Amino acid sequence: MNDWQVYRRLLGYVTPQWPMFSLSLVGYVIYSLGNVLLADLMQFLLDSLDDSVRVTSGIVSSIAYRFFDNSGLGRVEFARIAVPVAMVTLAATRASGFFMGNYCMSHVARTLIHRLRCQLFDKMLVAPSIYYDAHTQGALISKITFNVEQVTGAVTKALKIVVREGLTVIALASYLLYLNWRLCLVFIAVIPVIAVVVTYVGRHFRRYSRRIQSSMGDVTQVSGESVSGYKEIRLFGGQRQQHERFRDASQYNRVQNLKLAFADGLSTPVIQTLLALALATLVWFALSPDILRGFTAGSLVAFLTAATQLGKPIRQLSEVQSDIQRGLAAAEDIFAQLDLEEESDHGRYEVARAAGAISVRGVSFAYRGNPDRVLHDVSIDIPAGKTVALVGRSGSGKSTLVHLLARFYQPGEGEILLDGVPLADYRLANLRAQLAMVSQHVALFHDTVYNNIAYGALADRGEDAVLAATESAYARHFIEALPRGFQTVLGDDGGGLSGGQRQRIAIARAILKDAPVLILDEATSALDNESEHRIQRALDNVMANRTTIVIAHRLSTVEHADSIVVMDAGRVVACGNHQSLLQEGGLYAQLYHQKFSL
Ligand SMILES: Nc1ncnc2c1ncn2[C@@H]1O[C@H](COP(=O)(O)OP(=O)(O)O)[C@@H](O)[C@H]1O
Numbered sequence: 001m002n003d004w005q006v007y008r009r010l011l012g013y014v015t016p017q018w019p020m021f022s023l024s025l026v027g028y029v030i031y032s033l034g035n036v037l038l039a040d041l042m043q044f045l046l047d048s049l050d051d052s053v054r055v056t057s058g059i060v061s062s063i064a065y066r067f068f069d070n071s072g073l074g075r076v077e078f079a080r081i082a083v084p085v086a087m088v089t090l091a092a093t094r095a096s097g098f099f100m101g102n103y104c105m106s107h108v109a110r111t112l113i114h115r116l117r118c119q120l121f122d123k124m125l126v127a128p129s130i131y132y133d134a135h136t137q138g139a140l141i142s143k144i145t146f147n148v149e150q151v152t153g154a155v156t157k158a159l160k161i162v163v164r165e166g167l168t169v170i171a172l173a174s175y176l177l178y179l180n181w182r183l184c185l186v187f188i189a190v191i192p193v194i195a196v197v198v199t200y201v202g203r204h205f206r207r208y209s210r211r212i213q214s215s216m217g218d219v220t221q222v223s224g225e226s227v228s229g230y231k232e233i234r235l236f237g238g239q240r241q242q243h244e245r246f247r248d249a250s251q252y253n254r255v256q257n258l259k260l261a262f263a264d265g266l267s268t269p270v271i272q273t274l275l276a277l278a279l280a281t282l283v284w285f286a287l288s289p290d291i292l293r294g295f296t297a298g299s300l301v302a303f304l305t306a307a308t309q310l311g312k313p314i315r316q317l318s319e320v321q322s323d324i325q326r327g328l329a330a331a332e333d334i335f336a337q338l339d340l341e342e343e344s345d346h347g348r349y350e351v352a353r354a355a356g357a358i359s360v361r362g363v364s365f366a367y368r369g370n371p372d373r374v375l376h377d378v379s380i381d382i383p384a385g386k387t388v389a390l391v392g393r394s395g396s397g398k399s400t401l402v403h404l405l406a407r408f409y410q411p412g413e414g415e416i417l418l419d420g421v422p423l424a425d426y427r428l429a430n431l432r433a434q435l436a437m438v439s440q441h442v443a444l445f446h447d448t449v450y451n452n453i454a455y456g457a458l459a460d461r462g463e464d465a466v467l468a469a470t471e472s473a474y475a476r477h478f479i480e481a482l483p484r485g486f487q488t489v490l491g492d493d494g495g496g497l498s499g500g501q502r503q504r505i506a507i508a509r510a511i512l513k514d515a516p517v518l519i520l521d522e523a524t525s526a527l528d529n530e531s532e533h534r535i536q537r538a539l540d541n542v543m544a545n546r547t548t549i550v551i552a553h554r555l556s557t558v559e560h561a562d563s564i565v566v567m568d569a570g571r572v573v574a575c576g577n578h579q580s581l582l583q584e585g586g587l588y589a590q591l592y593h594q595k596f597s598l
């Protein structure tokens with residue numbers, strides 16, 4: 001995307017807010033005209049002292065003489081009243097214009113940012129798994145917090161300054177042209193020079209801004225890790241390492257910010273010097289006898305006042321450059337995120353409640369960025385309502401297989417069918433409504449226990465159903481013992497619960513979902529034997545009329561499965577029931593006997 005496309009796209013967010021934007025423009029027009037008229041007031045003042053000059057030579061004086069009665073008053077006497085009155089009126093009007101312009105522009109900018117931030121967040125809710133695999137959590141969070149804020153700076157400041165000061169420059173420059181166009185050429189001559197400086201510096205700004213953004217991602221990442229892993233850091237003496245990683249990230253950020261400040265700090269004095277040079281040349285020309293003849297004392301002062309006033313907006317316009325560059329760098333990144341592909345959801349097939357027959361046919365799969373296959377030609381058939389256990393060493397691809405089932409990833413070869421329909425043909429939400437999964441890493445939310453169980457689409461299941469599910473998950477007892485029972489608010493990611501308690505809440509959530517396919521991926525690994533046994537018994541009821549895939553380390557929990565699929569290094573190496581597999585004496589028997597020899 002080039003700059004212009006980024007600008008255009010940002011402006012696209014402004015278009016729906018045109019009423020506010022127009023109000024703001026009106027405010028800024030009032031402000032910039034106020035600036036011009038205040039310069040012009042100098043002419044009124046000075047010309048009143050010189051009897052040889054026409055009284056109505058300036059803009060304000062013409063208006064004053066035209067609309068207000070000056071009969072019986074001398075020139076100076078009239079000016080004595082008119083100039084202070086005009087001064088206050090103009091200043092007050094200019095101030096209201098300033099307020100109106102600024103506030104309305106902030107309104108536009110803040111609304112823009114809000115929409116951008118929400119869009120970015122919503123994008124995360126539909127981003128494919130590979131998006132999460134490719135970024136650190138810190139980088140993703142800092143996009144929403146830091147990058148969006150950078151755009152805010154750019155949009156708020158840039159819109160305000162560019163529009164307000166731009167209009168002021170136009171108004172003052174037109175006034176100067178009106179007073180004496182030839183003298184004005186001196187000023188116009190420095191503008192290309194300033195433009196060159198601004199463009200050159202701007203390129204550097206952009207580069208530093210990009211680096212600052214990515215370093216903020218690192219800073220967020222290291223701090224996040226250090227918060228969630230504070231116990232490991234202390235137990236393994238990782239303070240020094242974390243300290244260094246954080247210091248390096250922050251140091252890099254500091255250096256890049258300083259480079260930006262250097263370029264920024266250097267450009268302002270350079271531009272100021274250029275402007276002073278132009279002004280000096282202007283005075284030199286203005287005082288030449290030729291040109292002086294065309295001026296009254298008043299109009300000369302007005303001219304010089306306006307010319308001096310022109311310096312400030314030009315300087316501000318060049319200064320806002322750094323904010324704009326930061327904003328554009330951030331906007332580029334945000335738009336790139338917004339343009340990323342969403343989870344593919346092209347299927348149109350829907351089913352109210354699937355029977356639950358699953359058929360995995362010749363599936364091979366490799367994670368992106370790693371050519372080695374994690375699954376090789378895997379075929380499994382699970383009739384509706386049956387329980388299948390997946391066993392195998394860790395890393396053999398069991399979790400990967402169930403993630404394919406939930407369409408978190410697409411198989412590279414082969415296909416998976418649910419009730420004879422390829423998964424890709426289902427509407428994604430409909431497919432996932434057929435699955436209840438308790439995964440290896442249980443995620444809990446910062447909310448009450450009740451809401452964690454009746455989560456998302458389950459929120460309307462009713463209290464009785466929630467209690468029943470909790471009972472089946474053998475969780476009711478411990479939940480009721482919590483300080484506020486079901487209304488206890490869990491900490492960050494279920495903080496305050498034991499591993500087994502977290503798992504039981506997750507199991508309750510899955511039971512409450514009452515989906516035709518239940519997937520338990522090491523769902524009871526953190527439980528003691530007794531709790532596991534009890535859950536197993538409770539689950540027997542739950543599993544009775546649905547397809548269940550159980551992945552478990554403790555082979556005793558899978559002994560009673562209808563069939564057992566043994567996986568090794570991404571391949572299915574054996575299939576059968578407990579007895580037959582033991583007799584075969586393969587990997588299953590090996591894993592089974594290991595358990596008892598340990
Ligand atoms: N998100 C991922 N990106 C890349 N590789 C992964 C990812 N998740 C798992 N793997 C790799 O895939 C292989 C199988 O992992 P997994 O399916 O989790 O095994 P299991 O559940 O049987 O222990 C492992 O070698 C692991 O390193």
Ligand SMILES: [Mg+2]
Binds near residue numbers: 395398400440521
């Ligand atoms: Mg696993």
